[in-house]
Amino acid sequence: MDVTLHLAQDPEADALLGRSPLAALTGMLLDQQIPMEWAFKGPAAIAGRLGAEDLDAHEIAVMDPETFAGLLSAKPAVHRYPGSMAKRIQQLCQYLVEHYDGNAELVWKGVDDGAELLRRLQDLPGFGKQKAQIFLALLGKQLGVRPEGWREAAGGYGEAESFRSVADITGPESLAKVRAHKQEMKAAAKADKAGKATKAGKTTKSAGK
Secondary structure (H helix, E strand, O other), X not given: OXXXXXXXXXXXXXXXXXXXXXXXXXXXXXXXXXXXXXXXXXXXXXXXXXXOOOOOHHHXXXXXXXXXXXXXXXXXXXXXXXXXXXXXXXXXXHHHHHHHOOOHHHHOOOOOEHHHHHHHHHHOOOOOHHHHHHHHHHHHHHOOOOOEOHHHHOHHHHOOXXXXXXXXXXXXXXXXXXXXXXXXXXXXXXXXXXXXXXXXXXXXXXXXX
């Protein structure tokens, strides 16, 4: 795995994501409740604070939890919730050590079925179906991992040029398109919620008559 990614919008951080399967998984894990670029800069920041050029699942898995959480909490913090994310990263690394000898690439290497790969990703601590599908789409679209049926397994995120997630970001222009799509989805969800609340209110008034 040695490709050029543009998720962190930072050359050094993106270089690490492109050559390190564990860094890519960790960036995906961090990608929630903070800007995407911040999340994907995280692996490089963690590696730097560990005095290493890459992340090592074996090393992180056995670190003292408070010490590791302190690394993520040091300013600038790696995440808005550094303590909880430190715990999740350690859980991910412990799982990889137990099931894949600490080699993150073995999660997908040699897998020839998209549905099986999705299952493996969903089994990872911190990876729900949506996160697993987005990472599967990233593997297929940018990292050359394309088992049979990968697009179908990735759902809408697997569609070509869908600009729905990090899987479609290859530079500033595509980043802007993905960000616009997310804003549209948030607005639609907010409108839907407001509509349901209004409907519920009308139903309550009707029942009270």
